[in-house]
Amino acid sequence: MPGRSSQEREALARQNAAIMAVFERAGFDHIAPDIIQPADIFLERSGEDIRARTFVFNDPDGNELCLRPDLTVPACRYHLSHAGDPARETRYCYLGPAFRFPDELLSPQEFHQAGVEWFGGTDPVGAEARVIKLTISALEAAGLSRLQVMLGDLGLFNALLADMPMPDRWRRRLRHQFWRPAAFRALLEHFAKPAQAKRTSISENVDAVAGNDAMAATAARLAQLAIPRVTDRSIGEIAERLVEKQADRSEQPLPAAMIETIEAYLAMEGVLADIPAKLAGLSGTEKFAGARAWFERRIAALEDQGLNPRRMQFNANFGRDLEYYTGLVFQVEVEARNAPLVVAGGGRYDDLLRDLGAPSRIPAVGCAIHAERVKAVLP
Amino acid sequence: MKTLTLGIPSKGRLMEATAELFARAGHAVERNGTDRGYRGTLQGWPGIEVAFLSASEIASQLRAGKIDLGVTGEDVLRENIAPQDSGIRIVQRLGFGPANVVVAVPCCWLDVAAMADLDEVAEQFYRNHGYRLRVATKYRNLTRRFFAEKGVSGYRIVESAGATEGAPAAGSAELIVDITTTGATLSANQLKILDDGLILESCAVLACRTAAAQGAAPLAEKLRTALSA
Numbered sequence: 167m168p169g170r171s172s173q174e175r176e177a178l179a180r181q182n183a184a185i186m187a188v189f190e191r192a193g194f195d196h197i198a199p200d201i202i203q204p205a206d207i208f209l210e211r212s213g214e215d216i217r218a219r220t221f222v223f224n225d226p227d228g229n230e231l232c233l234r235p236d237l238t239v240p241a242c243r244y245h246l247s248h249a250g251d252p253a254r255e256t257r258y259c260y261l262g263p264a265f266r267f268p269d270e271l272l273s274p275q276e277f278h279q280a281g282v283e284w285f286g287g288t289d290p291v292g293a294e295a296r297v298i299k300l301t302i303s304a305l306e307a308a309g310l311s312r313l314q315v316m317l318g319d320l321g322l323f324n325a326l327l328a329d330m331p332m333p334d335r336w337r338r339r340l341r342h343q344f345w346r347p348a349a350f351r352a353l354l355e356h357f358a359k360p361a362q363a364k365r366t367s368i369s370e371n372v373d374a375v376a377g378n379d380a381m382a383a384t385a386a387r388l389a390q391l392a393i394p395r396v397t398d399r400s401i402g403e404i405a406e407r408l409v410e411k412q413a414d415r416s417e418q419p420l421p422a423a424m425i426e427t428i429e430a431y432l433a434m435e436g437v438l439a440d441i442p443a444k445l446a447g448l449s450g451t452e453k454f455a456g457a458r459a460w461f462e463r464r465i466a467a468l469e470d471q472g473l474n475p476r477r478m479q480f481n482a483n484f485g486r487d488l489e490y491y492t493g494l495v496f497q498v499e500v501e502a503r504n505a506p507l508v509v510a511g512g513g514r515y516d517d518l519l520r521d522l523g524a525p526s527r528i529p530a531v532g533c534a535i536h537a538e539r540v541k542a543v544l545p
Numbered sequence: 546m547k548t549l550t551l552g553i554p555s556k557g558r559l560m561e562a563t564a565e566l567f568a569r570a571g572h573a574v575e576r577n578g579t580d581r582g583y584r585g586t587l588q589g590w591p592g593i594e595v596a597f598l599s600a601s602e603i604a605s606q607l608r609a610g611k612i613d614l615g616v617t618g619e620d621v622l623r624e625n626i627a628p629q630d631s632g633i634r635i636v637q638r639l640g641f642g643p644a645n646v647v648v649a650v651p652c653c654w655l656d657v658a659a660m661a662d663l664d665e666v667a668e669q670f671y672r673n674h675g676y677r678l679r680v681a682t683k684y685r686n687l688t689r690r691f692f693a694e695k696g697v698s699g700y701r702i703v704e705s706a707g708a709t710e711g712a713p714a715a716g717s718a719e720l721i722v723d724i725t726t727t728g729a730t731l732s733a734n735q736l737k738i739l740d741d742g743l744i745l746e747s748c749a750v751l752a753c754r755t756a757a758a759q760g761a762a763p764l765a766e767k768l769r770t771a772l773s774a
Contacts (some may be wrong), residue, residue: 171561194633209677209701217701342668348663349696365741368662371655384655393652397719398674399666407656407665 176277178541181308182261185280188304189259194282197258199240199462205230207522208239212225219267233265238515238532242459242522247438252524255286261515261537278302281512285519291460293531294494294514295467299497299532302473309486309544312507314499315473317486319464320344321493321514325450325457326431330424332357333417335410338341347483354428357420372411434482439465439475464494483512492516494531502543509536509543548594549760551587552606552615555597560747562641562685563616566675570654570771593764601625607633613757614764620646620724620747624684634758635750636765640772642749643726646687648742651713652735659740660695663720669700670719681718686721691744710734 170178190196195423197235209217218352221233234240246252261280268275282300287293302313303420309386325345327337332369336357343350357364388395395401427533434444465475485495493514499506512533521530553574554560564574572587574595576670580713583699603615606743616639626633650657657666664683665674667678682688685702690747703718710730725731733769749766753761 219570339665342664344699346696349664352661366658367737368655368658387655390652391652394714395653395654396713396735397649397716399651399654399670399719400673403673404654404656405671407662407669409654 167476169274169402178537181541181544182278182280182537183440184307184514185259185304185537186259186270188300188307189280189282192257194257194259194284196261197241197244197260198214199234199237199244199260201234201240201263202231203240203243205232208232208235208244221265221267233514235266236264237279237281237534238260238283238490238518239522241281241532242285242519242530244359245283245285246523247521250329253286253526253528257284257289258282264518277533277539278537280537281532283530283532284356285530286528287531290493290514290529290531291463291467293529294464295471295473297512297531297533298304298496299471299473301496301512301535304535305498305500305510305540310500310503310509310540313509314501315478315483316497316499317478317480318482318495319480319493320458320485320491320495322445322454323431323460323482325454326428329454330420330427332420332424333413336417345507353419354425357417358422358425360414360417360419363375370517375405375408376412380409383409432482437476438468438478438480441480490515490518496533499545507539508536509539548592549597549613549757550594550596550610550611551764552598552617553585553594553602554600554616555583556599559600559616559618559642560563560597562732562749563639566639566641566695566768566771567763569774570752570767572767590764592760607752607754610754614751614753614761616749616751618644618747619750620641620644620684620687620745622750622752623745623747625688627686628752630688632755633752634755635752636758636761637751637752637768637772639749639768642747643722644747645726645743646684646722646724646745646747647731647738648720648722648744649710649725649731649738652737657739659691660742663739664697664699668699669701673684677701678720679703679718680720681709681712682722683709684724687744691722695741710736 186196205220205222208220210448220235225231241258241260245256245258249256258284262278264275264279265276270481282297284293284297298315304314305313324341330414339353340350343353371387374387381401384401431448434441441463442458445461485491491513493516495513497508497511499508510533514531516527516529519530520526552637554564567574567587572590572745573699574585575588576582583597585597587595595645599620600617603612606612607615608626619635623636624748648660650663654666657663666742680688680700680702682702683705685704688702688772705712709721709723711734712721713736720738731738751765753773
């Protein structure tokens with residue numbers, strides 16, 4: 167139904183005021199990032215999948231602008247343009263509209279996000295626990311109860327991979343495909359039997375660089391086939407990948423035990439408090455042991471905030487569709503009429519500020535509450 | 546019974562083949578002289594009124610409910626109608642106008658055979674050049690769906706109205722998603738189709754709004770008979 171009556175508007179405003187009061191009392195600076203944003207920042211960072219859901223338009227000069235699809239990037243941009251030293255610890259909160267196509271070819275949707283972003287925190291585990299606690303407190307202040315918290319942790323997965331002996335480029339590819347379960351699975355299967363890879367339309371090109379100076383061999387092959395070079399991709403870039411493909415052929419296969427460990431980890435889910443014991447059963451070595459200790463500190467930090475890890479869930483797969491997170495991911499669900507509804511989500515995204523122009527990597531953790539969903543499940 | 550409106554391509558090879566098929570089925574398409582030729586009838590089928598439209602208009606007018614049935618390319622239909630849209634269905638593939646929607650990259654990319662390679666190249670390209678791989682296409686939605694399904698991200702689409710195959714050589718895109726029949730135009734432009742780069746085997750189809758499915762069934766049956774004769 168289009169628009170809001172005065173009663174609906176007032177009810178939403180009252181609920182949002184209660185949420186924001188929690189954030190402000192906790193010392194978060196209430197800012198108002200721009201609604202209209204340069205499109206390329208969203209698009210170049212995330213690619214076409216975000217673009218498909220973003221309302222993009224041109225200004226009279228032909229620049230591509232967009233209505234913000236979320237408030238995290240706008241808050242980061244606000245920080246980078248206002249903070250003297252972007253690495254200094256800063257805590258923001260915000261409330262405002264965001265705009266998305268729910269799906270391609272359907273009409274756009276506007277909704278409100280209330281959230282916090284915490285930049286440059288020096289105690290990562292503590293900041294994460296605090297953000298989760300604040301999210302819960304804000305939702306409770308809005309009138310919700312019986313909240314279910316679900317956690318995932320991309321740091322654990324990266325630590326698990328870091329421990330396994332395999333070429334770095336394999337690790338890089340597995341990390342890159344973590345977000346896409348089908349492609350990830352195909353990659354694992356390929357690494358399990360690299361020598362048995364099928365011949366493809368480029369196998370002869372790979373043969374051509376084998377044992378030769380790759381740059382020269384690539385250039386010679388292009389000349390031999392009389393293929394002109396187009397696009398900005400250089401001979402060096404093409405040669406680099408041919409060399410990698412050639413190296414893959416003679417690589418030791420990823421042992422079955424390692425693949426089992428990866429799969430066992432990805433299948434891990436259950437009550438958060440039970441996870442450390444389950445992690446101990448995985449055959450990780452040094453770094454992963456470090457990540458395990460880190461995870462135990464995380465549980466302690468949550469307890470320090472008065473949260474009960476026996477009443478929270480963990481799922482190793484959780485976060486696989488949320489591309490910019492780098493460590494902790496979490497979401498809060500509430501029982502609704504038919505199925506549980508996700509009313510808030512967040513996590514750690516340590517690369518984003520640097521990607522947007524900060525001179526160094528700056529720790530960042532935040533959350534966003536979907537205001538209309540909260541309203542929908544309130545009694 | 547309510548009169549149904551059937552959208553038919555207003556010009557080109559698709560129009561000729563459609564007219565030929567309907568004539569073969571015993572219901573020749575006739576233009577009304579009085580409507581400047583934008584309206585017509587099917588001979589011996591009073592329940593159907595014909596509207597002459599461009600192929601892409603047929604898809605969008607089906608979606609908008611302004612026409613009940615339409616003959617158009619499957620590529621145009623799938624581009625303009627979301628897969629989860631149950632309001633429109635294909636009732637009969639007509640066989641003519643065969644063409645494939647494919648992903649094609651420059652032949653000089655000796656290291657790229659498959660969509661999985663493309664995903665790695667997208668990452669390498671962004672790292673080295675600071676901008677995303679650009680895909681020139683008029684099939685924005687088909688491209689997004691297919692790339693997502695194949696796990697390729699980190700690209701962006703540049704809209705191409707015509708001569709898409711020339712975009713990589715002209716420097717306005719790195720690769721293309723386009724329609725091809727023989728692949729000759731692609732090869733002439735030093736482009737190669739990826740091993741798993743077939744997005745859609747398209748041909749002309751008769752589509753209808755689900756609400757008009759009952760009325761469309763006898764027409765589909767007539768066309769089916771004419772096609773198999």
